[in-house]
Amino acid sequence: MAINAQTLNETEFFYGHKACAGCGGSLAVRIALKVLGENTFAVLPAGCMSAVGFNFPQLCFSNNAIISTFAGTASMLTGIEAGLRAQGVTDFHAVGFAGDGGTADIGLQALSGAIDRNDDILYICYDNEAYMNTGIQKSSLTPFGARTTTTPAGKNIRGNLRPKKNLFEIVAAHGIPYAATASVGYLNDFMRKIEKAKQIKGTKYIHILAPCPTGWGIQTDETIDVAKEVVDCGLWYLAEYENGSFILNHDPKEFTSIEKYLRKQSRFKHLTDKDIQTIQNSRDAKWEYIHRNFK
Amino acid sequence: MAKRFLSGNEAFAYGVRLARPQVISAYPITPQTIVVEKLSEFVEDGSLKAEFIHVESEHSALSCAMGAASVGARAFTATSSQGLLYMAECLPYAAGGRFPIVMMNANRSTALPWNIYGDQRDSVSQLDSGWIQAYAENAQEALDIALMSFYIAEHRKVSTPFMANLDGFVLTHTYEVADVPSQEQADEFLPPLQTENKMSLAAPKNLAFSAGPDSNTIFKYKEHLGILNAKSIIQEAEIRFEQIFGRHYTGLTESYQTEDADYILITLGSIAGLVREVVDQMRAGGKKVGLLRLRYLRPFPNEEIAAAVKNAKALAVLEKDISFGSEGTVYTNVNSALQKAALSIPNSNYIGGLGGKNISAEEIESIFYELTKQRSTVQFLGIGGEGSGN
The missing domain is CATH 3.40.50.970 (Thiamin diphosphate (ThDP)-binding fold, Pyr/PP domains)
Incomplete structure (x- = not known):
């Protein structure tokens, strides 16, 4: 039976934490743990989710959970998985929840090592497109044009000048057993992918876009709408990589307005029409690539 | 076995x-x-x-x-x-x-x-x-x-x-x-x-x-x-x-001929084997010298050091490290142990073996001889004291 809002485990594993209202990342963690269940060992590096969930004596995970070093999410997962297996424990899931900076920047080496070894772990990147915990600094997953506290939008430079790193395909290029993209705007799709990853041996990677109202400059009740819209306007996509092939899960017949998506977020307020055209062109090129290479 | x-x-x-x-x-x-x-x-x-x-x-x-x-x-x-x-x-x-x-x-x-x-x-x-x-x-x-x-x-x-x-x-x-x-x-x-x-x-x-x-x-x-x-x-x-x-070990430190020694060399690691030989040779020549080998640096053997050296006339610490701008870190720690035990024993610090440089028996012997002068400086073996390496 497919997991949906009606069949989802009612037990809460991540509660009493101090995440901001409307936090997409905490929603991704909460939902993923409900799908994975109580026999889950969660590793969270330095970042938003560890900062809001592990303040002694207020510890917010009812399953096993541990903070890793910023760069060490994947390698600590490896040790947990190996340590449990060495003791004859088999009925468990080892899952990591790291942000975009913790995954695409400082944690990429350890992640690549774990995929290379094909360790039996699930790595979930909750991507809010900047270092939010330290106050909205640019990461390599910050999209083109976004204003962050280290890519100010001024007269000379208008926000981040580099495109978002293509981490999903970088991960897939390892020949990983399973990788997927997701969005907190499409939770059924995310839950299905976690459920699928649960059944697969070896390394699994799920990259979920998770808006941050504080960093993106949106209202706290807009998180889900914006997370849907980023998929609907084609700036993010829902896909899987399995058995050496890319599969597109959701192919919008017609994209919604990129301009509307961007203009409602204060991080993009400064963009010119030309900037928006640049973003649209890169979206179109990406979708041309997707239609050519994804099933 | x-x-x-x-x-x-x-x-x-x-x-x-x-x-x-x-x-x-x-x-x-x-x-x-x-x-x-x-x-x-x-x-x-x-x-x-x-x-x-x-x-x-x-x-x-x-x-x-x-x-x-x-x-x-x-x-x-x-x-x-x-x-x-x-x-x-x-x-x-x-x-x-x-x-x-x-x-x-x-x-x-x-x-x-x-x-x-x-x-x-x-x-x-x-x-x-x-x-x-x-x-x-x-x-x-x-x-x-x-x-x-x-x-x-x-x-x-x-x-x-x-x-x-x-x-x-x-x-x-x-x-x-x-x-x-x-x-x-x-x-x-x-x-x-x-x-x-x-x-x-x-x-x-x-x-x-x-x-x-x-x-x-x-x-x-x-x-x-x-x-x-x-x-x-x-x-x-x-x-x-x-x-x-059936093998015996001696805790945080290992003393060799320290009981009646006037001059004691404190060191750690593999160089201790050579120091022991030098001690034997000098003892044969009537010199009352000894070796204190630090087997552990943490926890630091404060009491053990004080007990082993309390009757010595002078001490040297030979170590393969230097805390730039200060002195050898082992030396700093040893002096803290002496201070805490209210022991005022003249001592010197010898920095040797850096980057694998060999430490010879002659150099160890000369450390013991220099100790009779009872001065307190940081010396780089083979180069000299502070300020002399220009």
């Missing part, structure tokens, strides 16, 4: 095998590499049942070991020099998490300039990271420390990671005859790891959490007590060890 002709690295690997580690994370670096190579052979031939993880860096080596320890598995890794510095973030992390990981460090110079040979600047630079630090003199002691380290680190009163240091090349690559105990004896000595400081399905926990200003100090205080407790647990381990294996 079986006698084997082993290098320091190989002897240590045999000791690790006897301890039955469940997870080994391995990353190569000269001159440590032979340890993990040997352990991979043990896993391959079935004589060691362990998860052998080929990590992609030293940072991940220790991160992986922490993951294994966090679920109660016995974990081992090894490193050296740049590798130790690369994993430096994980050192206080493992200590603060009270994960009883054992790590061998092949003492090697740190860049720049690049140099693969032995000195102790790597481990001494990490004295404040919360790890027990032991320094072996020979292959037999390396093997025995390997086995004892797990007992000490995992003891519930200690619960602190253990760094076992072997001088690069001089000890790691030099072959000696060593007794390799039987697995039955080793199992009698070392029980399986039991700890409540772990995540498990039976009793889920949140570990490695944040502790703010109100509670931080108590965690750090307990961490300090844990490593101080190692003093008595090292003694306990060595008594058990002698009962089972």
Whole structure:
């Protein structure tokens, strides 16, 4: 039976934490743990989710959970998985929840090592497109044009000048057993992918876009709408990589307005029409690539 | 027990095998590499049942070991020099998490300039990271420390990671005859790891959490007590060890001819063997000299040093490290021990063996002769005192 809002485990594993209202990342963690269940060992590096969930004596995970070093999410997962297996424990899931900076920047080496070894772990990147915990600094997953506290939008430079790193395909290029993209705007799709990853041996990677109202400059009740819209306007996509092939899960017949998506977020307020055209062109090129290479 | 002709690295690997580690994370670096190579052979031939993880860096080596320890598995890794510095973030992390990981460090110079040979600047630079630090003199002691380290680190009163240091090349690559105990004896000595400081399905926990200003100090205080407790647990381990294996060790320090010595050289690691020979020669010539070897730098043997040197006329500390702009760190620690014991003994600091430079018997002898002048300076062996190296 497919997991949906009606069949989802009612037990809460991540509660009493101090995440901001409307936090997409905490929603991704909460939902993923409900799908994975109580026999889950969660590793969270330095970042938003560890900062809001592990303040002694207020510890917010009812399953096993541990903070890793910023760069060490994947390698600590490896040790947990190996340590449990060495003791004859088999009925468990080892899952990591790291942000975009913790995954695409400082944690990429350890992640690549774990995929290379094909360790039996699930790595979930909750991507809010900047270092939010330290106050909205640019990461390599910050999209083109976004204003962050280290890519100010001024007269000379208008926000981040580099495109978002293509981490999903970088991960897939390892020949990983399973990788997927997701969005907190499409939770059924995310839950299905976690459920699928649960059944697969070896390394699994799920990259979920998770808006941050504080960093993106949106209202706290807009998180889900914006997370849907980023998929609907084609700036993010829902896909899987399995058995050496890319599969597109959701192919919008017609994209919604990129301009509307961007203009409602204060991080993009400064963009010119030309900037928006640049973003649209890169979206179109990406979708041309997707239609050519994804099933 | 079986006698084997082993290098320091190989002897240590045999000791690790006897301890039955469940997870080994391995990353190569000269001159440590032979340890993990040997352990991979043990896993391959079935004589060691362990998860052998080929990590992609030293940072991940220790991160992986922490993951294994966090679920109660016995974990081992090894490193050296740049590798130790690369994993430096994980050192206080493992200590603060009270994960009883054992790590061998092949003492090697740190860049720049690049140099693969032995000195102790790597481990001494990490004295404040919360790890027990032991320094072996020979292959037999390396093997025995390997086995004892797990007992000490995992003891519930200690619960602190253990760094076992072997001088690069001089000890790691030099072959000696060593007794390799039987697995039955080793199992009698070392029980399986039991700890409540772990995540498990039976009793889920949140570990490695944040502790703010109100509670931080108590965690750090307990961490300090844990490593101080190692003093008595090292003694306990060595008594058990002698009962089972018949070899005697002397705790945090080892004294040689110090009882009536006027002049005592304090040092650590493999150079102690040569110092002992020089002491014998000078004693034969009527000179009352002695050696105090520091077997552990953490916990630091304050009382042991004071007791061993209290009647000496002068002391020298010979060490393979320098805290630039100050003096040798071992020297600083020794002087603190003297001060706390209200001992005012003239002393000198000799920095030698950097980047693998040989320390000769003549140089050691000249240190003892210079001590009769009773001056207090920092000397670089072969160069001279501060300000004379221009």
